[in-house]
């Protein structure tokens with residue numbers, strides 16, 4: 001059994017903040033916390049991010065700040081998402097209208113505007129991954145989590161599953177992104193093993209699941225074999 005995550009309905013969003021809505025939401029679907037504040041770790045990250053933009057253009061930092069919000073949400077609550085209260089805080093910090101922050105957060109798929117499971121499974125379904133077996137990755141994820149449809153969360157709250165477009169790692173297809181990490185060269189059995197390890201709370205090393213060296217051929221490099229790896233004399 002799984003639970004569906006509410007969707008964004010742009011027609012419900014006004015021009016102001018979450019206070020425009022009687023239920024404290026902006027129509028983004030989930031019950032919303034009333035308050036949000038950056039913690040010390042986030043403040044340090046924000047200070048770094050803001051150095052990249054002139055003060056008159058600090059609204060350009062909206063993407064990094066939304067990433068910082070999402071990372072803090074994961075640290076504090078096991079679910080990486082961006083609440084409307086957090087978007088309002090980002091808008092105030094960057095001196096931009098809240099609606100501009102809502103627009104960005106709801107446009108980019110990497111931001112979750114509803115709570116998700118502890119781990120976000122993002123299956124690449126674009127042609128190279130599909131040709132290399134992404135349907136088997138999807139099947140393994142569904143069998144192991146009980147999730148039936150995209151954007152659902154498993155009943156135990158451990159996993160949310162999404163389909164995404166090319167992750168830019170086609171050379172080691174098929175790819176499953178788990179949270180921030182890419183797991184590559186997967187098949188049905190290795191995907192099941194990966195999910196079981198995550199459920200047990202084990203750290204799983206990202207990268208090729210068959211031991212491929214970076215993006216070299218499966219049997220090892222065929223060119224530049226006389227060059228030492230960087231940092232090795």
Ligand code: FES
Pocket residue numbers: 124125126127128129130165166167168169170171173174175
């Ligand atoms: S098609 Fe899946 S990473 Fe490019």
